[in-house]
Amino acid sequence: MASFKSYLVKRIILALIVLYFVVTITFILSHVVPSDPAELYVGPKATKEQRERAVIELGLDKPLYIQYLNYIFGLFKGDLGVSLRAHTPVLHDILAYLPATLEIVIIANIIALFVGILFGTFSALKKDHLEDHLIRFVSVGGVSIPSFWFALLMQLIFFGVLGILPLDGRVSTETQLFNPIKVITGFYTLDALLNLNFPAFIDCLRHLILPAFVLATYPIGLVTRMVRSMMVEVLNENYIRFAKANGFKENLIYYKYALRNALTPALMALGLSFAYSITGAFLVEVIFSWPGLGTYTVNAILENDYPSILGVTIVGTTFYVGVNLLLDIFQAYIDPRVRLK
Amino acid sequence: MKEALVEVKELSLKFVTLEGVADVLDDISFTIYNKEVFGLVGETGCGKSVTALSIIKLLPKNSIVKGSIAFEGMNLLELSENDMKKIRGKKISMILQDPVSSLNPMFKVGEQLCDAIKSNQPNVSNAKAKALELLNVLGFREPERIFNSFPNELSGGMQQRIAIAIALTGEPKLLIADEPTTALDVLTQAQIVSLLKDIREKYGTSILLITHNLGLVASICDRVGVMYSGQIVEVGLTEEIFYETRHPYTFGLLQSLPYNKPKNDKLPVILGNLPSPFNPPKGCRFSERCSRASEECRKYKPKLYNVSQEHAVACFHPLKAGDVEY
């Protein structure tokens, strides 16, 4: 599949170019900051010498282009700067908070993929009937609901009124005291399983349900809509009519042929929703006090810790570019027409 | 000797649209016999394609159908969708005008062919072998290579042949071919035509050939039906239609063919346009464009009546033998 390889190479080069610009723009943004980073670094009570030392330490005395070059080279080494409040390397902080965010993001998107394809296909097959209208309402609703508000509603209902799920956090204090999980991967549910610590596993799961569910609403809506619209289009295509006219079994027509043709937009929708997930997770994490990247970022914002903010921006964007790259490659693999572009 | 395979009786079709009700087929009747190639000819928009869709019952949802289509002792129009599924691909199959859009671009040809075999001949144990055999029959010299190709890697003619292969997997009694050569170049057209002839010989399949290409009709059809604006205006053996033309419209069609004409003469043209299906004329639908039309033609609808055993025409002032000179 020579054409696939050349597409692969082209796509990767493109992604790298894009990343370069992203990084540069982030650098430019970081130098528009009105507040004085050195001052933030040493705190308001610092002496003049301490502040001057901070300036040298942060490299702010060097000319702009040198700072830029240091910045770029630093990125290759994985150096995203140092957090202004914690004085710890930003990358280190980000990696520490990342697994928590990934845990809910991944689960939310998996849910969304399955539910979305199911709803979307069913909706298309029952087009213009009641089931179609209901599903459409739900999917448009999912895309329109503010995640932070929905999270609050869920808390109100499931904790405040029904009392069956915990309010927030990743793990209850009881578990932390009596059944602590030895952290291996950073994914608490996985770690609990690996530890064979089943009570802790259940506890983590109970804490995970609401945030993951709330986070899944937007992707479910998006994937359902896209799958439905593509399925409707596909079902009208000549090759479906041809298959029908020539006796292909119905299951084959819908679940093998039509669905494969409709998978492409499902994956596209997933790519889009993944981007949303990263930022949507921020809002959800805040509500559920989930110790992930979102909480980290919001705290950084409140304290004007710009290296942290920009570090998150770079990591988040890189993730987004990477995920889209993977999805594009996968799409090119299953749909030969894409490679010809 | 000649057994009727499909008998279409007084088939009428209307579409309900936002712009009104379109009267697309008006009481058409014709018969297709066993092992024959029947051509349905007419201009674009005369209703030939929807006639095909009516037989195989793949009409859009806003259709209103009346009449009967007799096939193997059943009225196809009264069959449930489940029963109809047992007929499609197995007793009646169809190939579409554009071969490029008939095949699913995301699956290899071989896989689609095998799926067709599994659907239409579930008792076959080795689908791949049968698929390769079919490809062979259809004239492919490298069946293995074709089997492993994607549709967009093949030419239009090849794709049409594969479409035909898929249509034949169930060994149907009737193959409906809707403008099978229109999208292809002349050389490939000839190839497909001879292929269709072979199929008729080999499998005994009847073919309903829908086309606006009179040359194609002349080369392969046993009998022809001429359609105009949702009506059958003339039907008969191919020789009768071409050499003993009765209907003025058929005559106009034949006259407009650029063969055997002096070089500098203008090609004769039938002036005017097809009447709108939303407001069809009360009498003969061709009357507005017909040079022989009289008051009766505008008021009353002519019905098909026989002028010989196979030859029928629907006209109040048909041409007579001898009117036409070649």
Place this chain on the structure above:
Amino acid sequence: MKKILSKESEITLKLLSKDKLALFSLAIILFFIILAVFAPYIAPYPEEGEGKPAPERRFLPPSIEHPFGTDYLGRDILSRIIFGARISLSVGIFVVVCAISVGTPIGLIAGYYGGKVDELLMRATDVFLSFPSLLFAIALVASLGPGLFNAMLSLAITWWPWYARLARAQAVSIKEQPFILASKAIGVNDIRIVFKHILPNSLTPIIVQGTMDMSSAILSEAGLSFIGLGAQAPSPEWGLMVSTGRIYLLNYWWFPVFPGLAIFLVALAFNLFGDCLRDILDPKTRKSRRETF
């Protein structure tokens, strides 16, 4: 060409008027527009709507005098929500109009001229499209300082690429059409072709996208205000109200719940309307409503 446009519009309007969901969502949109425009006259407590506290009436549950209750400063929440409609709708309009005005010409030019211009412009849009808009907004606002205007600006900056892409796709498919080639042959000026001939025919997907983006803009802006990067107190912005009310969720639930409900309704209305509009305008789905032979 003008005649064709109006026949299409005629059928569009006819179909729209028959679509109950479209009418329903349009009604909601109009309702909020009226609320926004006539806020000072409709809100029962207009000064509280704008921010004046009434500490003697804190945390009152929903009642006849205060259908949505009062907040932590005693202000009538219904009035605040009505005034908040002004902010949300203007944010949506500003962001979408900016994004369309910048993105469409860029996309049309890229699609029409093709070649190096196209490559260059499309790479630029790729870069912007790679930024998850909220992250970029956070970064920009963190640099420039919080505030409603900065939030709107950052959203507009991250969104114009979508319209550029849409417009470009339209331009590419339309420019090959015979009437364009004919105009070129006569010698019509390029800019004229792009803006007088290609633009009107490209509007359909842009309008659909714009309608649904109104909803996304309002949601994004509410999100930004929620984290503190958008509107600031005492603004009656809905996201801000949810954020302030959050800590009172379990005791005085009406405080965060009703403003959030407003966000949901407006976003839902725009999305539903855009969805219906797309079903009607998209030739592929429209075919099934207007079967031709």
